Amino acid sequence: MSRLTFDDFLPTGRPGRTTDPLGQDRVRYALAMARAFADAPQGWLALMGASGCGKTHLAAAVANQSLALGHQVFFITVPDLLDHLRLAFHPQSEVSYDELFEHVRNVEILALDDLGAQSSTPWAREKLVQ
Numbered sequence: 001m002s003r004l005t006f007d008d009f010l011p012t013g014r015p016g017r018t019t020d021p022l023g024q025d026r027v028r029y030a031l032a033m034a035r036a037f038a039d040a041p042q043g044w045l046a047l048m049g050a051s052g053c054g055k056t057h058l059a060a061a062v063a064n065q066s067l068a069l070g071h072q073v074f075f076i077t078v079p080d081l082l083d084h085l086r087l088a089f090h091p092q093s094e095v096s097y098d099e100l101f102e103h104v105r106n107v108e109i110l111a112l113d114d115l116g117a118q119s120s121t122p123w124a125r126e127k128l129v130q
Helices: 021-039 055-068 078-087 097-105 122-129
Strands: 073-078 111-112
Touching: 021 055, 055 073, 055 111, 073 078, 078 097, 078 122, 111 122
Parallel strands: 073 111
Antiparallel strands: none
16 A cells, blocks of 8 residues: 555546546545645544545545654454454464454544445454543
8 A cells, every 4th residue: 555645646536436526626625624634633524425436545645644644554354353352362363352442442543444345344343442
């Protein structure tokens, strides 16, 4: 994901994906909001849209610019995060569950990709709420 930046993001969307003017305006707006958040991160930035519209690229660009500005960043897909948390319970895990969970909860900028792609178990929902 380190190669994904704002400079190589197509502000009118990927060719063949976003052809209507309103859709292109939405992509440009999302780009502007992502840039503004990366410059001065406060609160939350939620990117929503259809598959292939550029959400992951923008999230990675936010993470990469934030890293370049000296912020602490953790970027991960939600299914991978839940897998890592589950594996941290294993006795041979190199990182404890508490250590990993505290890092995720306290990192300056947490970028969660593919929220909604995880299995929706009670445990997974609880961890995401926490």
